[in-house]
Amino acid sequence: MQIINLIDWILSILTTLFCALFLFSSIREKERRATFLAFTCLAGNAGLWGFFILFKQVKWVSFFNLAVLIAVALFVLVAVIKYFPPMKERDLSGIQKYDERDIMFARNSLQYHPQLAEKYYAAHPEKRPIDEKIQGKPELGEPGHRFYDAYFSPLFEAAFTYLERTRDDSRGAVSPGKKEIDIRKMSDVIRAVGCSYGAVDVGITPLKPFHTYSHYGRRPENWGEEMDIRHKFAIVIVVAMEVGMMKYAPALPVILETSRQYVESAKIAHIITDYIRGFGYDARAHTDGNYQVLCVPLAVSAGLGALGRMGIFMHPVHGSCVRLSVVTTELELLPTPANKHTASIAAFCAGCKKCADNCPSQSIANGEEPVSRGFRHWSIHQEKCFSYWKTIGTDCGFCIRVCPYTKPDTLVHRLVRFYISRNPFNQRLALFLDDLFYGRRFPTPKNF
């Protein structure tokens, strides 16, 4: 009995600390529902253990106490088991390269280049009706949108104009004479440099053909030209967006935050690019609106995380609340090992579906991974999604806002991330609790 009493005391202290931590964290994050439930848990938890300790001599109380201790022991045992069924190998043999002319930004700008539009729609007549409908809506940043603001909308436009000006820096002079490089040391330094300038993660991977676009499509001067990329390696830079800003999705703060982080990730990519060129090796920065490569498959290949149901990259700590930029180079580097949480993210996405349930334009698949470009992978209905962007005047991000991974990197959320990285049972329970504490269906804000 004395042992049980001691265990009761230890557990009551640990669980009370956890509940208090969760309550404190919910208050700081301004999560009203979670705050109310965390307070209820704190009170209920204190009451339960206090009841066991005070009435331990009553027979039925001691039986009940024992049953609770066995349940806690089982919970801890299951919680630490690490097992995920092996992931289905992706068949990439039939993969078709992505053509930049097919992305929505490229198709939207065809309205300003009638000759290119004629060429494109001659090859893709089925896309003309939907594209013309989307092209008819005001551009992001113009008056007429639901979330337009005369003072803040020009701010994200200024950020994108700045990025446009940095395009010329993506290529530049390489110092004469290649210096001898210690591959391991250089790879470590590049990753450290990225993190010291604000990246939350930096990965390296060999460049494969499916990582690159097939043709240029964003600008009239090289529209339709084949992309010829000779570089061998890619450095992927991950920057985290502020969760507090993403909570306003799909209202204006979202695009203020995404544009801000595009600028941050571009800054890091340009510094790394210049750094490598200084050693006599060619390098190119790939930043917002100026890509030759696909950032998401590169980030997955670099072992930084997984492809999420919403068709974007999921980082083990920051989830989809990140932006990416890339540096490609002829310099040989040491690839980063695969992140050990990749399988757990993929398994979580298979069962969660919160983004699909909440997407205002129903652009996200609710069932199995769809097949597109010749292989099975998560991808969204880009026309529906982009059309919604041009209706509201922001880049929406509501799927990122509702994702259970979009939580600040605090101790309590780290514990939860560790818990869901162990096995599918933990994930189911965590998802149930996420729905309970944060909600399953989210209303979209009218404005901010």
Ligand code: SF4
């Ligand atoms: S909301 Fe759920 S299903 Fe969607 S990306 Fe996030 S974890 Fe995956």
Ligand code: SF4
């Ligand atoms: S950005 Fe918005 S519209 Fe697009 S997939 Fe996400 S939730 Fe849906």
